[in-house]
Amino acid sequence: MIPPANGYTCESISLDDAMRFVLGVETDDWEITSSEGGFYDGVKVLHVHLSYVGSPGVCPDCRTPLTIHDYKEREWRHENLGETVCYIHAKVPRCRCSGCGTVTQMKVPWAEPKVTYTKRFEAVAVREMSRKPLAVVSREMRVSWRVLDHIVDRRVRMHLDGMDLNWLRRIRIDETSAKKNHRYITLVTDVDSGMIVFICKGKNSDVVGEFREWLLAHNGHPENITVVSCDFGKNYIAGVGQFLPNAHMVFDPFHLIQLANKKLDGDRASGQVNGQRLKSVRYALLKDPGKLTLEEREALLDITADNEVVAKSYAMKESLRQMYDSPSVEVAADHLARWVEWVEKEGSRAFRALAKTVRTHFDGILLAIETGVNNAYQEGLNAKVQFSKRLANGYHRSDRLSRIVYFRDSCRFV
Ligand SMILES: [Zn+2]
Incomplete structure (x- = not known):
């Protein structure tokens, strides 16, 4: 019929x-x-x-x-x-x-050849596993985790075997912690589609070399990679210089503001002499001012009126953030140059170190504005990995997080 x-x-x-x-x-x-x-x-x-x-x-x-x-x-x-x-x-x-x-x-x-479940069973299992932990799917569908694990394996293998990276031009490299014990994985993502194209263990410069090999094995071309967005970590920067000859480094707003927030938080913590007042404004200091509640705004005014170092560091962080609202790259370049001069002269020790980083990577910071590499994607990726971590509970494999991240990403593109 x-x-x-x-x-x-x-x-x-x-x-x-x-x-x-x-x-x-x-x-x-x-x-x-x-x-x-x-x-x-x-x-x-x-x-x-x-x-x-x-x-x-x-x-x-x-x-x-x-x-x-x-x-x-x-x-x-x-x-x-x-x-x-x-x-x-x-x-x-x-x-x-x-x-x-x-x-x-x-x-x-x-059914597909050599498997013990039907195509319809697989379709239902994939749909469920893309949004629930394996243990829950196993219980609800009344099926052993071994069968579900097999489905994940098969799909990830098919996804990776069929991956053609001939089109890849602009990438992001990010690290994320793979559960406890401080192990890290590196994720390489296509800037334009958000597709995860490579995952491996570690976060040193060699991972860029591993990515280069992966690219060559999947019909990609290292010399075609023209834009690499990453944080200010020396490892990735060194790796890109060594293994991706035509790539321009781009430092996106997310990483720069995150770094400024870290410095500001350091100044806040070291200025904390008498008890809780500074601690209580911690989140207000790091927040986008447009999102502050009235109470947070008042607490912030109180503290910045009282503590000169924190007040100045806060103003410097906010000025850096406003640079991204510039109407053109030229205006942003001018804003950033003046910001560096100001911070080098008047900033706290932590902010002077940040000014040095900005001076070193000046062009890459502006290139983010020029190429339109923005934060939205980064937040999406973090959410994706965090969610995958929760889903990965119950997968009896050492490389389970990578597999689940690939698996969920492959579900998105089917
Ligand atoms: Zn024959």
Whole structure:
């Protein structure tokens, strides 16, 4: 029964066809021969048995008509039918080609070769696993984590094997902590689509070399990479210089403001002499002024009137943030140059160090404005990784976080 292009039609069908309709086995080559229903461990279970009644067809290689050599008993986990756990069983013909002298198992329309679950089961599992932890999906779908783990593995392998990076031009390199014990992973992402193109352990300059190898192995070209956005860490900068010859470094607003906030927080903590007052304004100091509550605004005024160092560092941080609102790159360049001079002269020790960093990476900071590399994506990536960390609980593999990040990213692009 082929679905119509618009509207819907219903016609009278036999119970046998109704069952095939529900199972998604809508081909006349297979018929239902028997079924068994019952309870297993308090759960409703249905087993449906299918037999092949079509012709063996011809050999795809030499076009010789095939003959059925023997049958192999197979079983697949199918998607649940309501509360009922469902299995499909079939005797699958193994066909002989007299031309090639080979015997091969016939492909079945409801499952990929060599897997023990149907396409529909896989589709449901993928949809569920892209948004819930494995343990929850395992419980809800009444399926072992091994099967789910296999689905994740298979999908990630297909996603990575099929990855063609010929088009890649502008990338971001980020580090993120992979759970406790201070281990890090590096993520490389396409700036324009947000697609994660590479993940590996560590965060030293060698990871850029590993990325270069990965790029070459996936039809990409290191010399095509023209823009690399990253934080101010020396490792990535050194790695990009060594392994990506045509890349311009770009330092995006997120990392620069994050750095300024870190320096400001240091000045706040060291100025904290008597108790809690400075501590209580911590978040107000780091927040975008447009998002402050009235109480936070008053507390901030109180502290900045009282503490000259914190007041000045706060003004410097805010001035840096305002640089990004400049109407043109030229105005931003002028703003930034004056900012560096001001901070070098009057800034706290922490801010003078920041001015030195800004002076060193002046062009890369402005290039972020010119190329439109912005924060929105960075926040998205952090959320993605944090969410994946929660989902990764229950995956019994050492490289589980990378796999889950790839897995969720691959779901987005299907
Ligand atoms: Zn053949």
